[in-house]
Amino acid sequence: MNIVLIGYMGSGKSLIGSALASILEFDYIDLDDYIENQEKKTISEIFDDKGEIYFRKQEHTYLKDVLQKNDTVISLGGGTPCFAGNMDLIIEAEKVKSIYLQTSLEELTHRLLSERSKRPLIAHLTNEDDLKDFIRKHLFERSFYYNQSDIKVQTDQKTVETIVTE
């Protein structure tokens, strides 16, 4: 079976995903890294050179690839479940458990303020209040998809070990 980690940017999908994979002795794939390797460009370069629509098309194609793996923990990008019917693909995939890492608006804003540069959708938001407003609206839109996950785990004020155990 495969485990798919879902959550907003900065919710810890990559950190938790690799820790979970090593405990379960599963393989680990970070979809953003997979896309960068396949496209031979960083996510920012793909957005800059070809735009978001191209990125979303490629993201959809590579998601289908990685869902074919077995015994793999897959961390998605924050937007992956929200485009191109991807959440339906995940729900309908055989032997896939999806886990939503839910993080508060305050915590996401705090984390993302210092981790914006590699994230083209928020790289320009230098002001904390502007960033928080953006995340609030975005989370509101995206929660519809995130909430379709099989399992939800709150991540605020928890260690990696606790989250992985949960």
Ligand code: S3P
């Ligand atoms: C995105 C999240 C990013 C990356 C791209 C778009 C999004 O992944 O896929 O910048 O739409 O939320 P992370 O959630 O790993 O930052």
